[in-house]
Amino acid sequence: MFNPIKKHLFIMLAFSLWANNSHSVINVFACEPEWASLVQILGGDKVSVFSATTALQDPHHIQARPSLIAKTRRADLLICTGAELEAGWLPLLLRKSGNGKILTGQPGHFMSADHVTLLEKPKLLDRSLGDVHADGNPHIHLDPHRIMIIAGALTKTLSLIDPDNQNDYQNNWISFKNTWSRAITNWEQQSQSLRGKKIVVNHNSWVYLEDWLKLERVATLEPKPGIAPSSAHLTQVLAELKQNQADMILYATYQNDKAVRWLADKTHIPVVALPFSVSSDETLFQWYERILSQLLDIKQ
Amino acid sequence: MRKKFLAAATIAAISNINPVWAISDIEALRIQVEALKKDYEQRINALENRLKQSEEKAQIAQQKVEQVAEKVEKTKNTSRTGQGNFNPEISLILDGRYADFNNDSDAYKLPGFALGNEAGLGEEGFSIGHTELTISANADDKFYGKATLAIHDHEGETKTDLEEAYIQTLGLGHGLTLKAGRFYSAIGYLNEQHEHLWDFADAPLIYRGLFGDQLRDDGLQVTYVAPTDTFMQVGTELFRGDRFPGGGSHDGVGAWTVFANIGGDIGIEHSWQLGLNHWRENDVDDRTSGGHSHEGAAAETSSFSGDSKISSLDLVYKWAPNGNPTSRNFKLQFEYFDLREDGSITMLNSGPPEEFSTYDGQKDGWYAQAIYQFKPHWRTGIRYDRLSSNNKGSDEDVLAEAGLDDKGHTPERYSAMLEWLPSEYSRIRLQYNRDDSYENADNQIFLQYTLSLGSHGAHQF
Structure with missing residues (x-):
């Protein structure tokens, strides 16, 4: 079954594919689309970004698929949420890829949650309380202020990994900082009418949005x-x-x-199906705009 | 181009003919330009003012944002990995079952396959399976270590078995990873997975027949992942080779393997992996088998010496709507194994003289299974197993006594299961087998629970 000639052919094939690979740009492996979008904004044409998940996938439950191992193998920078959100799949990808650049402690290992404070840090770790994250709620991408801090830290990381292009990263960061702070001010003005609104949620995914827009959570379906x-x-x-x-x-x-529809039928409370992350044809800005306009539409 | 030239020539001609007109025109133009200049200056001033104002506004906005930012920014960075907070990670698997068989479980055999290790049906009635204690952690930035202790009952005695204990390099670079210690071999798809991760309560028949459920050994493993978009991995293992299906005592490398895996995604919803594997031991010495025949201490046991090689192919395909397996997902799994052996069989405790036969063994088999999670917390699956063997030797009677004669029977088995998973950490399974392993078909029912306490490691594809 395995004669030596076949084995040699296989090895030659592997190396020829490897040789075709160019290293002119920084390969970024983003665990979630929001970080893919952010690193694209800050990295511009100096980065090539791959997102491991889409907005329609649950970042808690992703399988360590062969394609993801292949992508991790080639990454120069890994950007994920952290705070145990990816605990079910990321450690395996890191161990299987044999890539030293993106291991814990390396500059190429960027965990967004490391740079901001987290809400809902549990006092008690007990599985009978459900799937609790010891570090706190990891869904930080729904707070634009936290995004800003993460963007600042990410700029430093990009400059550290790729010092040749640090001026580009710095310029992109300054322009992002200006646009994003103006956008935040606009969004905060636009969303005045949402303050104090009472919401029911399916999973506690919206803690940071609630905190930012001052929404009041009255019930959780889970x-x-x-x-x-x-x-x-x-x-x-x-x-x-x-x-x-x-x-x-x-x-x-x-x-x-299912549960959401059932409750809506019984109570006639309007339902908002929000995209949990950036979709493939939009930017971080557009995604925030979309979420806000969906929330504001309900109010009118 | 030509038109422009003509126009320019005409203008030049006209201005030459009427110089007086031209002078008064220039005066008018000068006045107009003067007026425009004034107007633009005003406009520019106005724009500059507005720009200044908006810059100030932006600055205020940024200051505000920065004020909020200070509040949410972490004062001290704690380095946090994607892994659990416990160091080391400790997990305990609790497994128990109720089993009901039509036939006597001690009568179990696989004609043509001499059973080794602890291969068999297990206990009837209530029993606990393997209670697995796993401790793992990154030792430092260079090594990861993991050990699994399995505690189980065997013929009324509680036995502790060191299932796995290995170290593995972290980030060696260039896609290389080394592993050393005792570990499950990477050959085959299911082999590397611990029992509690299987989709059925028992191993596929071919795993039972060839490896006594699973192949593990002490040794060294090297794997290389190619830097390609399609997942390509090649690897080799060097083993001591004393454990079943090897045998004897080896001072150096007794057995070795090579394996290759490729895999990828098709769109967002489909993913696949294909593996080719080979295991070889050229100097198997006195490998006894007979499994659990329980015929007393002086029972005749068969002993094989010679060389042994196994080749296999595995294929896995998975589907999930939108690539999100949380609610619904599907898995198709197929594995084929082929074993060739050349040597001799001796019946120990027979004679004198000891019964002996030359042995030219050929066994193969496959299984295919399909698992469907049809709604959150519920999974169902079916499996089909089939084996065949063609073993030859100088003394057919000796082969028959050693259980290496298939007696014209083709072992096969049909299985179906239904699982309820209240959470990621618990599972209740009901399984039915129509087992034609040997001449008397058996109906088998298992009701099994599996619980995972403590840190919950990541699962392989």
């Missing part, structure tokens, strides 16, 4: 993080909502909408 809504829990939520009416129900488009 009884515990990561545990699917049970009928008993839903009945309880329904009873609570009769006492304390909510303004809207939020869920991410990658999540199962």
Whole structure:
């Protein structure tokens, strides 16, 4: 089955494919699309970005597919959320890829959650409380202020990895900083009417959005993080909502909408299906705009 | 081009003819330009003012943003990896079952395949399976280490078995990874996976027949991942070779393997992996088998000496809508193994003289399984197993006694299972087998629980 000639042919094939590979740009492996978009803005044409997931996938549950190992193998920079969000797949990719540049402690290992404070840090680590993250809630990309800090840190990382192009990264960062702060001011003005609105959520994915826009979460459909809504829990939520009416129900488009639809039918509370991350044909800016306009549409 | 030239010539001609007109024209133009200049200066001033204002506004906005930013920025960076917070990561697998068989489990055999290791059906009634304690961590920035202790009952005795204990390099670079210690061989798709990760309560028949469920040994593994968009991995393992299906005692490298895997995605929803593997031991010495025949201490056991080689192919395909396997997903898995052996069989404790036969063994088999998660927390699956053997020797009777005669029977098995997974950390499984391993077909039912406590490691593809 394995005669020596075939073996040699295989090795030659592997090396010829390797030789074709060019190293002129920084290869970036982004765990989620929001970081892919951010690093694209800051890196411009000096980076080639791959996103391991799409907005329609659950970043908690991704399989360490062969294609992802191949991408990790070639990465010069890894940018992920951290805070255990990718604990189910990233460690395996790192171990299997044999790539030293993106290991913990290396400049090419960038965990966004390392640079900002996290909300909802649990006091007690007990699995009967659901899928809790010891470091706090990892869904930080829904706060533009945190994005800004992460962008600053990411610029430093890019300059460290690729010092030849540090002027480009610095210029991109300054222009991003200006545009993004103006955008934040605009968004905060536009969303005045959303302050204090009562929301029901499917999973506690919106903590940072709530914190930013001052939304008030009155109920969560999952009884515990990561545990699917049970009928008993839903009945309880329904009873609570009769006492304390909510303004809207939020869920991410990658999540199962069965419980959400059921509750909407019973209560006639409007449902907002928000994209949980940047889609392939838009930028970080456009995605924020889209989320805000969806929320504001409900209010009118 | 030609038109422009003509126009220019005409203008030149006209201005030559009427010089007086031209002078008053210039005066008018001068006044106009003067007026325009004034107007533009005003406009530019206005623009400059506006720009200044908006710059100030932007500065205020940025200051505001920076104020908020200070609040959310971490004062001290704690380095956090994607891995668990526990160091080392400790996990405990609890596994227990209730099994019901029509036939006597001690009568189990696979005609043509002399069973080794602990291969068999396991206990009927209530029993606990392997309780696995795993401890793993990155030792430093160069090495990762992992050890798995399996505690299980065997004939009324509680035994502790060191399933795996290995170290592995981290970020050696150039796609290279070294592993050393005791570990499951990378040959085959299922072989590297611990029992609790299997989709059925028992191993495929071909794994049972060739490896006594799984192939592991003490040694060294080198793998190389090519820097290509399509996943391409090649690797080799050097083993001591004392463990089944090897045998004897080796001072150097007793057995070795080579393997290659390629894989990738087709669009967003489909992914696949194909593997080719080869295992070889040229100096198998006194490999006894007979599995759990329980015929008393002086039972005749067969002993094989010679050379042995296994080649295999594995194929895995997975699907998930939008590439999001959380609610629904599908997996198709196929593996084929072929074993060739050349040597001799001796029946120990027979004679004198000891019964002996030359041996030219050929065994192969495959299984295919399909698993479908049809809604969150629920999975179902089917599996089909089939084996065949063609073993020859100088003394057919000796081969028959050693269990190497297939007696004209083709072992096969049909399985179906249904799983309920209340969370990522627990699973209840109901499985049914129609088992035609040997002449008397058996109906087997398993009701099994598997729990995972502590840190929950990442799963392989």
